[in-house]
Amino acid sequence: MIKLTCFKAYDIRGKLGEELNEDIAYKIGRAYGQIYQPKTVVIGCDVRLSSEALKQATIRGLNDAGVNVLDLGMTGTEEVYFGAFHLDVQGGIEITASHNPMDYNGMKLVRENSRPISADTGLKEIRALAEKAEFSEVAQKGTTQNYNILPEFIEHLMTYIDVSKIRPIKLVVNAGNGAAGHVVDAIQAKFETLNVPIEFVKIHHEADGTFPNGIPNPLLIENRDSTRDAVLKHQAGMGIAWDGDFDRCFLFDEKGQFIEGYYIVGLLAQAFLLKQSGEKIVHDPRLVWNTLDVVEQYQGVAVQSKSGHAFIKDVMREHNAVYGGEMSAHHYFRDFAYCDSGMIPWLLAVVVLSETKQSLSSLVEEMIAKFPCSGEINFKVADTQTTIQKIFDHYDEQKPVIDYTDGVSLDFGEWRLNVRASNTEPLLRLNIESRRDQNPKSIQAYVDEVTQLIEG
Template sequence: MTDAPLTCFKAYDIRGRLGAELNEDIARRIGRAYGQVLGARRVVLGRDIRPTSAALAQAVAEGLMATGAEILDLGLCGTEEVYFATGHLGADGGICVTASHNPMDYNGMKLVQAGSAPLDPATTMQAIRALAESQAFAAPLPGGRITDASATRAAYVDRVLSFVDIAALRPLHILVNAGNGAAGPTFDVIADALAARNAPLRFTRMHHSPDGSFPNGIPNPLLPENQPPTAQAVLREKADMAVAFDGDFDRCFFFDHDGQFVPGEYVVGLLAEVFCAKEPGATIIHDPRVILATQAAVAAAGGRAVMARTGHAFLKQALRDTGAVYGGEMSAHHYFRDFFACDSGMVPWLLVAELMGRSGQSLADLLAARRAAFPSSGEINFRVPDVRAAIAEVESRYAPRAESRDTTDGLSLDFGTWRMNLRGSNTEPLLRLNVESRARPDLVAQAVAEISALFA
């Protein structure tokens, strides 16, 4: 028995360096602790394409089976397929073994409970962690087994397509970059279903085959250095837009026909507009990092904007608490009430295609006015010795001049013409800065330079 701390437990998921932080023994303990704490009898299990994911998933299954649970195995899939299957099959929980966009020497898990509800970070996650650390497990129970549940994908595809009005689509050529992650096979099934319904969409695929060695780099399109291949391919193929996925495809990223990357906050505004049109007066959830464009879009569409703390567990809970139809984060996580209040990377691009079809406008045209009205810095990361001390220093310098102050997540200060959010990462040892303004890009640049100098 041991009570050595497990450092792979983060605020609301599991992420750790392979070896001492996360290995098959630890995965087995986590699976057993999860099954015992939740009393789970049926658990959906999926995994991404990383070389260690299959063995880690098998270890999780062994831990769960020691609690007598039935494993509903999806095999290689996206995290959102685990979310969907957990709700659709009425399972007691779901686990996806994935490190998403983390470096090659990492892996992890994303976990939900019955109804695909998030685990409470302060209670349930801590109880699982404590039991996995102490290994004070109950005696093994009989009945544990693994059942192939991969056929659930057909119902998942039907649910994804239920979000889009096929009749509103117009002919579009879409470049799709799966990043050699898990997205390719699932996307192909969705594309086949669209073709069967006569959707006028044409796709050009790149880096499409799952390959855990990631020959084209780890799929994280949010990083500027990872964007040029997709941007260049849009121009080369003369596509109307591009969609790029991260490793477990619970996030998708957009490029317009000029190859320009679309920052996530503008996508949140677009999708908010879509849902406010479908449901007048709809409630829309957004995170606190970059808010001006989203709040303006929701107000113009007659909706109600509600701010929630950054992170999937918090956004999902906010959707459940408010009945919001949609919630979005600037990091490209998009949550849907009718998708068990979970995030999906496949639903957003279909809705954007529908909006382009209804409006007759290109993605660039849809975004031009928003970009001009609400310029932003993009998220800037700093490595600092003490995140709290760094935030306190910025607060002491800037808060006296601010018109409003908010601590929903980190520190948000609004100065009227510009606004900033500074917060510690939930998953990495980083300090994250976002600056935005009301039609004043010069103030964005000035604030970024000043604040960055404090951490040089």
């Protein structure tokens, strides 16, 4: 029995060759089919050079388990999510390693209605069966059909916005040579038929699995220059950049400044609450004050959830929340089967800019001034729990309000910190925010103080 190390808390991800190869992909497809016994599933893959072969191996496994497959071709993760809840199917698989290095690949798996399959809801069982490779023979193998989901996906995206309200704007769009480009092209074509006055400036647009401009991960500071420079050069109203499978999008204002995902959560909460007050908004515990302020201001109800897509989706379902946002740029929508999307956020942002007649910088600068934050800072430490305890002990006498929803949050009134072990990497993640009106001390001063504790 081969031990499989590519199974993570939320998905499957591993180094090509030993950790993930076509044989392992076949076994995962076969195990998925045997455990869930769906009649039909959708499958797609990103632009990585290894993705198509891994997809075909997974399809063979599914077919051999008696499962019919609709092959969506080259897709982003959310196109598979969409297919899994929009079509008459019982699950979906996207072959992607998102923003991981070139020599990695992986899978994201969902059940019917795009319900996530994570370690707590089925991944462990799939791994155990794939490791044993004790597969049942089926009376009839499944079939495979190609299916173009794009036209239906575009129609669905249009339901989130009122195109008649969109004012003229120029957008810089950076697909990072990942999977987003074909959807942007289809949205542009749709806008042209509807006479929507949006001009697109496309950079790094063509899908290219060699990633000539680097792995698409706009969270890395060094990957932001091209979007910023294009916004300034073309005097655009906003810049948008995506990761490889475009389930996350990152926004730049008209000055080329990168907007932390935390403030985009506030912006999108505002967009939904302007349409319907009283709705519930789910947020993660890493940075919270700005979100709570916006939700209160626009008469919504804020609900806190542990970070991570499986937790956010469960809490949204439980509370029937219209929107959920994480500071990591994952944005979830009730009408999208509670799944995350990298296309819906920027469409909503365009409408907010049009309706408020404000620039993106003016919409977020008040939030940033009122609740400055550090952004997420990662530390490599020998023992995350020991380090967290050290921070805890140091601040104990200051009697902070403590919250254990995700890692440890310490609230001192005028500033707060959240520190947690990464679910996916051997890292300690730190976030700090403050209330500017109560606190003249700079965020950097707090960052330096806690950094010294961690690294001391």
